[in-house]
Amino acid sequence: MLLLLDEDHKSDLQLLDRLGLDVLADFVRISIEFLKNGVNKSKLTAAANKLKVEPDVVTKLVEGLMFLLAESSKLMLSEVDFHDSVMTLGVSEEICGEIVRAYLENRAAIRLVLQELSLHPVQYHDLEWRLNVKLASRSLQGQLTPNVLMRLHTTQGASKDSQLLECDIPNLVNLTNSLDDALQESKSQYTRRILRNIK
Incomplete structure (x- = not known):
């Protein structure tokens, strides 16, 4: 099963191909931290200054990564399905491999965070x-x-x-x-x- 992303999410994640692998690892880590603790504007501003882009672009990238990781963890996508879903973004194989590695390492932790955030109705x-x-x-x-x-x-x-x-x-x-x-x-x-x- 593939995760279908709409055009807005694909455009938010277009910056992925311009990032190096070490910077991408930082962005994935920041996205997972933001899922757990909420968004930290100062980290986003610092990352935007380092990449010499607008803060809104970095914010959309982090939110897009958060959505990608959260939805994939919620659906418990397999490694192959997640890989194919990321490849629909048009990123290189190296970038895709780094995102897949981060997803597999953090899938259980992301599911725990989503479970804590979910509503428990009476x-x-x-x-x-x-x-x-x-x-x-x-x-x-x-x-x-x-x-x-x-x-x-x-x-x-x-x-x-x-x-x-x-x-x-x-x-x-x-x-x-x-x-x-x-x-x-x-x-x-x-x-x-x-x-x-x-x-």
Whole structure:
């Protein structure tokens, strides 16, 4: 499987062929550091001054390398697939070999960084419920006031949480109707098309 890069990413990485192997190794190292710690503008400015190019060009190059390494690590591209993907950029075999070497050495570390940066949404785990009915009070005989008491258990990553909720029957009916409408909307063609494009 090849990683398909659009024209913007290819143009961002055009400077690769003008770099020497030692400078390229520095840029790959900087890209991996930026994935872990965020972008450092002073390093980018220093690299731009050293190469005698605009800082924007160096920024785009580093961001392009970050994207190339991150997407390839996310898809777990093999060495051959990654090599072929880099060759579509039109770089020399030496440059391609250096990028492939850096990718293979850092793939596991990049995947760990991406895993730490990914969102961990709250997920449903369990629901306990009880129906409380107040039959009468001292001031009002023959009263009937039902309430539903619920304990909602959720997980987020490794942590677990629980919430205690109480609602009356009309609000519970309204809640179930709203959730049913949302479930039906998630099954619609339009929603499925959007989810397919997001993946």
